[in-house]
Amino acid sequence: MNLDKQAILLDGNSDINEYLKGSLGCDCGREHSAAIKQIEIKENAIYSLIPYLKANSYRRPFLIFDKTTYKLAGDLLINLFNEANQAFSCHVIESPEPVPDEWAVGDILIHYDNSSDCIIGVGSGTINDLSRFVSFRLGIPYIIVATAPSMDGYASNVAPLIVNHLKTTYEAQTAHAIFADSSLLKSAPMNMLAAGIGDILGKYSCLCDWEIAHIVTDEYYCPTVAAIVKRSLEAVSSGIHAAAAKSNDAIRDVMNALVLSGIAMSYAGNSRPASGSEHHLSHYWEMTYLFEGRKPVLHGTKVGIGTIAVIRAFELLLSRKIDFDKARAAASSFDMHEWEADMTESFRQAAPTVIVLERQVGKNNPENVIRRINKLEANWNEIAKIIAGLPAADKIRSWLRALGAADSPMAIGIDRKLFIKSFAVAKELRNRYGLLQILFDLSLTEEIAEEVWEYFQQN
Ligand SMILES: [Zn+2]
Ligand SMILES: [Zn+2]
Known part of the structure; x- marks a missing residue:
């Protein structure tokens, strides 16, 4: 990797989208790349969702919520879709805290609208795992609207599901885009x-x-991949008290680190x-x-x-x-x-x-x-x-x-x-x-x- 590129990736102030640009030849001898196309982590990021759908010619997304995330973002998203005349279908899993198991996969498939051309998961861990898995099996892209900075699976490409009471990791796909709106993230419980x-x-x-x-x-x-993770980790640990007070910057740093950790896995080719x-x-x-x-x-x-x-x-x-x-x-x-x-x-x-x-x-x-x-x-x-x-x-x-x-x-x-x-x-x-x-x-x-x-x- 040339030194300029390396400096950008190790600079705490770089836009996270810098990590997605093409394939990076690295001193470790490997090419590093990530499959995600766009990441928006900022105040009002949710307003970039529909322009993204239009720019990528998606006609009819299928939105997946659970009861908690519907309460949090359902009205807002549905209003945005209606105002923009953007067709969509939607399913709310009838549980405030669903488990990523056979029941939930079946529940989504039963309610799935066959005319959909992408899935938008609105939630954090469970909704993300379910959306990533179902969209992969259906052969359509998926996009995530993050509602809580609670785990580092946002940029992952596998789906851990509980099948027959046993947690098993299934092949799935990486999200095409991640939208993480700090005002939504802030309302997530401590x-x-x-x-x-x-x-x-x-x-x-x-x-x-x-x-x-x-x-x-x-x-x-790879020392570069390790350094990228370490840098985002240090930004979070130096802002613990700001995070406890839910400051915007601290929440953004946490979300950045969570998404970057997924990108680092893509770079290294394993977890x-x-x-x-x-x-x-x-x-x-x-x-x-x-x-x-x-x-x-x-x-x-x-x-x-x-x-x-x-x-x-x-x-x-x-x-x-x-x-x-x-x-x-x-x-x-x-x-x-x-x-x-x-x-x-x-x-x-x-x-x-x-x-x-x-x-x-x-x-x-x-x-x-x-x-x-x-x-x-x-x-x-x-x-x-x-x-x-x-x-x-x-x-x-x-x-x-x-x-x-x-x-x-x-x-x-x-x-x-x-x-x-x-x-x-x-x-x-x-x-x-x-x-x-x-x-x-x-x-x-x-x-x-x-x-x-x-x-x-x-x-
Ligand atoms: Zn490397
Ligand atoms: Zn973890």
């Missing part, structure tokens, strides 16, 4: 804004995981720049809640707590004198049968997927573990420096507290047993090297998980 910020703060631990993985497993890493060990913990907690039929907790709320836990674990790791010889000896005694029995108990109906993954990649095989321990040992000084660059766990916690957000596993109903278990097994959901696998490799999982749990009890 817990949703705090969840969006929790999802963003998770980038601290995930970028740390990614950089260490690059050293230990030679995984692809590495946006999801690490903190997300694995969150996914495992979410699965357990689904199995047990418990009320779901917002994604970003869990990620925020996962971030404190992961950063605290990194701090504890740094404070230790690590016995690499002992770790190598322990790695050799790994028992696959015992491990499979543990997975069957921990992942219930999802266990086969986890076991198949391990059979394919062998991340827990003694020879792979020992190879990584050797790399950790040889590069420990460099790795320690990366870890030392993280903000303190206490800092993340104080930020979440300033937003009135849950700042401990107990606050969202996670007990000691589930917390310790999640440290041991959450990493099995993906083959993604990071904090949780490092603890496993060094045979420190249980010891450190207990200390992190203690940390939450004491503060």
Whole structure:
């Protein structure tokens, strides 16, 4: 990437649309591009929607709301469509908080108008996932009108749906355009804004995981993509108090960071720049809640707590004198049968997927573990420096507290047993090297998980 372009992308004041322009040749050796065509994050962005539809010759959009988002933006949007003589159809899911499951997909399809030529989802996480999935299956484009800065999936191209009580990620498509009107975003409840910020703060631990993985497993890493995410992340963390007061600039920075994190995933070709060990913990907690039929907790709320836990674990790791010889000896005694029995108990109906993954990649095989321990040992000084660059766990916690957000596993109903278990097994959901696998490799999982749990009890 030429230096001018790089400077624009790393400048906090650049228009987010700069990230969408063509394909960028990068020093990392890859071309980076994103499929989104237009992003409007500003006051009155909603008024750019109809000009966008007209400019792109859409004849009849199908709007999807839920009861909450209809109440928030339904009248406004429908008036705009009528005033502009823009044809449309519309469906309101009869729930204030729908779940992205088979029922909701069926509900949308039953009410779908066949003469529509695009879908406009009006909402945040669930509506966005459903619209992205249904439009993809119908083979028509989709556009999102964001109503809350609550999660970083706006620019994503996959749809996590709950099918047969199990969260499964389905292929879908990226939105053609995102409209995020700050006056709508501002009226979102504080817990949703705090969840969006929790999802963003998770980038601290995930970028740390990614950089260490690059050293230990030679995984692809792009410093420019990491720097783009980091810059937007720092804009948000330096404006926590402004966000707590719902200042326009702070809300815009949060939304920018949420959308940029999706663009960074497109750039990297996978979710590495946006999801690490903190997300694995969150996914495992979410699965357990689904199995047990418990009320779901917002994604970003869990990620925020996962971030404190992961950063605290990194701090504890740094404070230790690590016995690499002992770790190598322990790695050799790994028992696959015992491990499979543990997975069957921990992942219930999802266990086969986890076991198949391990059979394919062998991340827990003694020879792979020992190879990584050797790399950790040889590069420990460099790795320690990366870890030392993280903000303190206490800092993340104080930020979440300033937003009135849950700042401990107990606050969202996670007990000691589930917390310790999640440290041991959450990493099995993906083959993604990071904090949780490092603890496993060094045979420190249980010891450190207990200390992190203690940390939450004491503060
Ligand atoms: Zn790159
Ligand atoms: Zn997330």
